Amino acid sequence: MSERESMPYDIVIVGGGPAGLSAAIRCKQLAEAAGSDVSVCVLEKGSEIGAHILSGAVIDPRALDELLPDWRETGCSLADVPVTDNQHWMLTKTGKIAMPHLLTPGWMHNKGTYTGSLGNLCRWLAEQAEGLGVEIFPGFAAAEILYHEDGSVKGVATGDMGIDREGNRKGDYQPGLELHA
Numbered sequence: 001m002s003e004r005e006s007m008p009y010d011i012v013i014v015g016g017g018p019a020g021l022s023a024a025i026r027c028k029q030l031a032e033a034a035g036s037d038v039s040v041c042v043l044e045k046g047s048e049i050g051a052h053i054l055s056g057a058v059i060d061p062r063a064l065d066e067l068l069p070d071w072r073e074t075g076c077s078l079a080d081v082p083v084t085d086n087q088h089w090m091l092t093k094t095g096k097i098a099m100p101h102l103l104t105p106g107w108m109h110n111k112g113t114y115t116g117s118l119g120n121l122c123r124w125l126a127e128q129a130e131g132l133g134v135e136i137f138p139g140f141a142a143a144e145i146l147y148h149e150d151g152s153v154k155g156v157a158t159g160d161m162g163i164d165r166e167g168n169r170k171g172d173y174q175p176g177l178e179l180h181a
Contacts, residue, residue: 003175004157004175004176004177004178005175005177005178006155006177006178006179006180007041007177007178007179007180008039008180008181009039009040009041009135009155009179009180009181010038010039010040010181011024011027011038011039011040011041011181012040012041012043012155012156012179012180012181013040013041013042013043014042014043014142014156015042015043015044015045016042016043016044016046016049016050016122016126016136016138017052017053017122018053018118018121018122018125020042020044021042021049021122021125021126021128021129022063022067022125024040024042024129024132024134025067025068025125025128025129025132025134026067027040028040028129028132028133028134029067029132032132037133039133039135040129040133040134040135041134041135041136041137041179041181042126042129042134042135042136042137043137043140043141043142043156043158043179044136044137044138044139044140045139045140045141045142046138046139047138047139048123048138048139049122049123049125049126049136049138050118050119050120050121050122050123050126051119051138053118053119053122054118055117055118055119055120056115056116056117056118057115057116057118058083058110058113058114058115059078059113059114059115059116059121060112060113061078061112061113061114064076064078068128074128075124076121076124077116077117077120077121077124078114078115078116078120078121079114080116081114081115081116082112082113082114082115083110083111083112083113083114083115086101086104086108086109086110086111088104088108137158140158140159140177141158141159142156142157142158143156143157143158143159143160143176144156144157144176146178146180154180154181155178155179155180155181156178156179157176157177157178157179158176158177158179159176160173160174160175160176161173161174161176162174
């Protein structure tokens with residue numbers, strides 16, 4: 001018997017980045033469309049959502065348009081910075097040479113894209129997810145996969161708190177949580 005407390009969920013997602021938050025939102029949307037409810041939890045090892053995301057990206061909005069069609073009107077910071085100009089250069093030892101648009105590969109044409117902070121996008125996605133009922137736990141890394149006796153995945157456990165570098169329990173020791181899904 002484990003000394004850890006456990007919390008049951010229908011779905012546990014490890015990682016509060018764009019993919020994890022989008023998955024959580026989509027799970028809630030699909031359940032709502034089917035007339036049911038699912039409990040969804042997102043674990044994020046960073047102290048807050050977006051803490052471990054490298055900022056700055058050019059983003060094609062097609063996925064956001066499918067996931068949250070009104071994202072431009074609901075406070076997403078990406079909507080503030082559409083890409084309006086696109087320039088590419090070949091760098092030399094002493095300068096740069098402009099690359100003609102016709103010679104630029106299609107995947108580098110940024111028409112219709114937006115630029116902004118991925119950390120801010122994640123924070124906004126977290127707000128949308130929480131608005132749908134997703135529970136988000138920042139500051140908790142998944143430390144272990146839990147299995148049923150038949151070998152199927154049971155869930156994950158967060159790391160224990162209050163352990164020194166040698167693995168000894170300190171006075172403020174708290175065992176991790178088990179999140180079953």
